[in-house]
Amino acid sequence: MWRKNQVRYGMVIDVDKCTGCGACAVACMSENNVGVLPDETDKIRSITWLRVYQIDNGKPFPDTEVAFFPRPCMHCQGGTSGAPGQAFFQEDTDPQEAHTPCVSVCPAIATDYDDATGIVSQIPTRCIGCRYCVAACPYHARYFNWYDVPWPQGTPRGLSPFVSPRMRGVVEKCTFCYARLQRAKNKAFVGGGKVGEMDYQTACTEACPSGAITFGQLQNPAHKVHKLIQSEFAFRLLEKLGTNPKVYYMSKRKWVRMMADNHLSQAKATQAAASGGHK
């Protein structure tokens, strides 16, 4: 349930700007001390907090077209029937309805939904490794550490002290670079002032060479994301599940929007068809 003055951090990813270079994914891994296993082609066991998926329109040569979906954790809030652009800060949401798929199944309270920020946490040291949350997440955003990370000799020197490296047997996922918020808050406490829009940006947002990712407070009209999510081109992944994710995507291309299963209303679908793809 959202109350006034509560912050809801979220992200908007412009699919039309994303070129699939993977800078976001690599920046994420270096920010969050994600390891590399000897065999990373085993994608079931490969840990990528932010994975860049490639889709194509399925058309024959020479009309084939691909698009990329960077997928972080969606930080689902759950429980709403509001319009997509309003969904996350509906005051009338029934608290019983609020339902983050992973949080609701965790038997160890190793993951929780922070009502003050809207961020879904993950505390690896508390995790018992049952992987119920991995099964519950409709976005495959959660990863289990099947192995200890084999850090090559010397490489631990390049690890960040702001995110604790994980052991085998626990689940991990994107945290919206929460450690950056912690540090931004510290700075605000000591230097005075508040945590502004640019004081807290995720590693992927900063890294993206084409500026496809925007991050900020969804409910705050002063932040860029607030305006972007009201766009007619904004949509979310698997919206019909009612997970109410805080990661939005944007695309002018109709086939991209359709593929995200964005559950458009009839009026909106017609509108989308009229504006067409940019082909």
Add this chain to the structure above:
Amino acid sequence: MDWDRRTFVKFAVGAVIGIHASPLIPKFMDDTAIWTQNWNWVPVPEDGAVAYAHTVNPHTGTGAKAKLIDGRVEGLRAIRVEGNPNHPLSQGGVLPADASALQLLYNSEIRVTKPLLRNRSTGVMTQLSWPQALDLVAGNLANLAKNGQAHMAAALGADPSSTTGQILMRLMQALGSPNVAFTPTPRETMALAGLFMMGQPFLGFDLANANYIVSFGTPLLDGFGAPVAVRKAFAGWRGYPKNQARLVQIEPRASVTASQADQWLACKPGSEGLVALAMCRIMIDEGVYDRAIESAYGWNDADGLPGFKSYLLKNLDRAKTASLAGISLPKLVKMTLAFAKADRAVAVCGPGNSGDPGRLYDFMSVLALNALKGNLGKPGGVVAQQPLPLKSLGGALPEAKPPALAMAGRPFGVNNVHELAQAALAGKPYGLKTLILCGGNFVFNGPQANVMHDLARKTPFVVAITPYMDESAGMADLVLPSTHWLEGWGDSTTPFGSAVSCYGLHRPLVKSVDEAKDGGDILLALAQRLGGPVAAALPFKNLGEAMAKRTQAMGDFKKLAEASYWAQKRPAYGAMRFNTPSGRLELSSRVLRNLLSKGGRDADKTARALGVKAGAQTAFLPHWEEPAAYAEGAAYPLVMQAVPSLRTTWGDEAVTPYMVKILPDTVLANTDKLVVEMHPATAQQLHLQEGDAVLVESSAGSLTAKLTLYAGAAPGMVFVPLGLGHKDFGFQVAGKGMNFNRAVKVTSDPMSGMPIWELTGVSVKKVRG
């Protein structure tokens, strides 16, 4: 009171309850629970004061910001590489290669830490001290020079424009060897095309201000110039509800650039230059071109040679050309008219998808198209970069006497590492005795990797100056550890295609690993040991001093090093100055004509000897020549091209573990298998199916891979990911996929003399696997 068993039992029970009432058991249980989460082999990174330092990654041209932590116990270390928002080209963005640089820096399993001497027969490495190692190399070179065989020493470097590259050139020249070659880049092809037509070697595309961009087969979004800068421009082209600019991509495959473009015109491989000429023809036919071009030299017939206009009208039939290029004519005409109408349109050429430096005539055709559009020197057009204010490291040195190995009868010297290697291997006109590999990892990067491998194997004394135990180091007799760019001095110059010139500089930010030295310092120390004219040509104590001298005109060196870059403020708009013999734009290049007829030679004969089929009639004009891969014969019926990706490679630096990790299974399949793409219809003709193990074989080499069918691949072609298949670089990178450059066949561009390998004729067969 009797003491018996029961009494004792009561006492014992009391004691047990007593112990349980004490904290012993709960504390023990609690601690055991905590112990289960206490995995002492999981690293605990040390906290400390955070600081940032600006730098530039010389391999990508990205302006970077290293995040450093000063730990109380462990000292200063880098924990991240982020983007530098102040950098004029990259504006805060990074590439996967930048963001994962620490994986190479800190991996002591792949770093060379001490000079190593390899025993060729046993392969055993022994450590040497620096003086021993330098004496060994200097002794070898001095010995060659003494016997008049200085030319039998060759050096290969990564970037000729860097200070280290300049030092390498001066070192070899002062020694008396003409044999220095560098990693081939499209910068050189562009410089030649610009010089031939405009007398301007430094040309760039003002992408950020263009609103109609036609890209001719160059992977604009997958490795063009400084890739981050292109993406920043691309971001500006996009918008809601309408895009700010229109991007048209012309290439055979539904690549990332083609997909992100507003329009993709699929053409036959290698016909991109032809499409540019067809567009010129259409613009002339429709009368939608800038009339200023009519005053250009070579627009009309001149000096008994055909002009560009009559050449097009006579030789380039619209319909025939379109069908030759495999593009629908109405679509092409519509696009050309839109291009001609747009107020800030630009046609872009650049590196090929296979990472080759591009074909000279294709570049000239694209420049001609831009001239026809009339965008030279205009915002959103082709602009001349201000030359970097860099000083030379010293006076001119005498030319080495024997001809360079890579000359091959050309009227001008070229940078062709492949020809150098082939000539040396054939011993024509002479073989090599010593080979210095200074960066660039040529044994892996090639361009034809197996030829470079043979060269390293057959040259009696090979020295590798490298930060890593890479493929080149694996072939060397002596491996000298150089610094990673985060721990040493170095620089880089304007990236290809940039509208403004930009100098990037990196300085030591963290302590260098063990005994590693800057590559430039190693060369300078060698020069000192060689003494005489060599030492006199390089009178610098270290690389930093040489860089300080070179950058004098850029202001205080310390400040420059801290800022990490120098850049031209804004693109040089205004009428372009043509430094040509005619003082005008030359569509028929007189510079080229003068070169071909140098010393009273017959230009027509020279042109034909070099491989320009139509001889002097077209040799000086932008025109199209059929790619060599077409003529490979029936044994190699398919055309192979690479798929570049910023996830696999950029520049000569190796792929990093994080980059390997994020490869999709359409590039690297389980387990570690390279995946090649083919159109479903082509596969059907060859009786191949999705998932088949295939052998891709050219007349020069081969590779095995897993086949995937992709509707976006042009029929009759096979597409291979670029930059994989390292043998070394640690367990996270080694043995992943296969090296594209082991299957390519490198030829030389007839006119520029640059090695080219964009397309290779191959056969694809099913194999067991």
Add this chain to the structure above:
Amino acid sequence: MATHQQGKKQRSRADWLLLVVGLILGSAFGFWITPTILYAEKPQPLQFNHKLHVEQVDKGCKSCHQFRDDGSFSGIPGLATCKSCHSGDEPLGNTPAEKEFMKYLKANKPIPWHVYSRQPDCVFFSHAAHAENAGLECTKCHGQHGKTEKLRPYEYNRLTGYSRDIWGRGPIGLAGPPDRMKMDDCAKCHRENGVNQACFVCHK
């Protein structure tokens, strides 16, 4: 039969006494043995006199344990901080600790302090939030550490390796800070003061 019954009655009373005696002895044994088998000791590398130093400086604890501009907390100062007073080659004073300190200073080697209040790596503790934002005194968690003249031996848990100051100095280990600094203690204070208790507030 009768005598047998009487004997049983007499004996049972004494037996129960022994049970109590056993209970007391057992519990006493437990209290004595628990710290002994659970914790080991290490001496600090040199004896630091907090009291003396606090008297010499004017900003109290913050003179050496500062906040950095980015809001992070410096924790134990490095040699650079020491050098701002101990700059010369001459030792300041004649204590054995000063002599020991000079060795580190001359070798420019960091002093391998054992940190009493070191939390596990997964904990994000913000000094800024507590000392600056909430205005808590250092003594709230660190007790009278700043007034000590000697450094007590560093005790750590044999099983987990964590400091005894975290796990509780008292025999039962149920008291809150400064005696103990476990997650329960953090949560209790957060709960009582209406501070956000979400996991990510204190974990990383």
